Amino acid sequence: MGLVGLSKLREAAGPGRAFGCFAVQDLGCMEAILAAAQDLELPTALCIGQSSWTSLAPLVSACRTAASKAQVPVAVHFNHGKSLGSVLAAIDAGCTSVMYDGSGLDLEQNIRNTRECVLVAHARAVEIEGEIGPLGTFTLDEARGFAERTVVDWLAVSVFRDWSFDEHFIKELAAIGPGLVLHGASKLEPEERARAIRAGVVKINAHSEIERAMASGLEYAANHARAFDSDSLRHACDCVRQTVSDLMRSYALL
Template sequence: MKNLVSLFEMTNNKGAIGAFNVHCIEMLPSMMEAANELNIPIIIQTSLGTAEYVGFDLMVSIIKTLSERYNIDVCLHLDHCQDIHAIQKAIDSGYTSVMYDGSSLPLNENIENTKKVVEYAHKRNVSVEGEVGTIGGTEDGLVVDEKDVMYTNPEDAYMFVKETNVDALAVAIGTTHGLYKSKAKINFDLLKEISSNIGHVGLVLHGGTGVSDEDIKRCVSEGVKKVNIGSELNKAYIEEINKTFPKAADRPLTSLRKLFIPANQRIKEIVKQKLILLQK
């Protein structure tokens, strides 16, 4: 298992790395199979809710087993966490990367809290992602109202990176978590300005589900190194299960595997499409 820094070094000038949110452990083999078939590194992400549902240690064990089975480079990342104690638990359990999300706090407080996480994580060879600006939408129960969305201020981003020594930075440039009602409007000028002055830190695009393939390609060309995909996977998974067994009489009486197998295959297809898209 790798941290973000290792994956960024491995994929330097080759494109961005796909970061896929897993909602249940049944999804995991299909995600890893996709990366194996393409021979491309992958980031598997869990929300705090998923980590607590599955179990931090169990998630780590499963990822280790699958990475050895498929012989692929994988990073296990805790996404959008505001609880420093939970982040420390993830690190102690074996997660190789974490995100402290202090974007809703005043900048100085965000910096101070992120520094604490970085100090704890880096001593254990774990990478840290931070966030400056506020990305809107809903993800795993976390809701940011549209009126509270705040684009990343470049000067704040530079200060944040300098003071915290984070390895990756999520920026608010027009995307939103969850499912889009219309096409995302990316502020590419802002992205370019931040990217040109951020140094070695990997920029992260959250809310990748609603961004067009063309815009994702452009984001990668402007310096984005990690692209998060979550809502699209969850939506496809549920739709595939509903499509496979649309009527009560068709529901399996022997094993839930009959529900999951077609849905897992759909997840594999989506992950492969995204991993290919993110290559330069």
């Protein structure tokens, strides 16, 4: 299917299952993520953010080119934009979807800023995700008001380590309307994450897991090689590929 938007990934994942949005740090990381997706024949999103090691426009261009050649549906998503300018830059670079993150602001300011970004994204026919904040810090009515007033396509929430898992609350959030996105899912137990997916989580972002896989791979290679070289990078990418494969299986409840 190649390059698509997030809604197409949701369709491809199927009901009761989620798809992953995986942090792309560089081209090797991108290739590892796509290789895992094609091995498993599962949809995926390549996630580009402020922490990527390569600058925005070249990385988006490379991701778009690679995604267009993939045999599975692939989106190119911009993560955690903190301003309208960053969202615009991601749209101009060619991201198929963008995220504005105003979760650090008070709710009213978050709604105003997110709505402004939504208007710009929708005018360019780009899907947009907005984040209300960590689970346990907002009410269901506040989440419903956020979604209705911003008209986001995707509603993001995040997990605090001390959040007491509440499957019913997740079901209520999923029923609001926009696709429900989970950030910080690595803080959940695997069984809780599966329950969250069954309750309606559609998209799961994976960032820390990718960073840990890269770091672990590089450390192993450094300890078993005479010098840091291309073999070290290949080993790190192999670690990313395995991590992404394991996560994809869990998101698809395989």
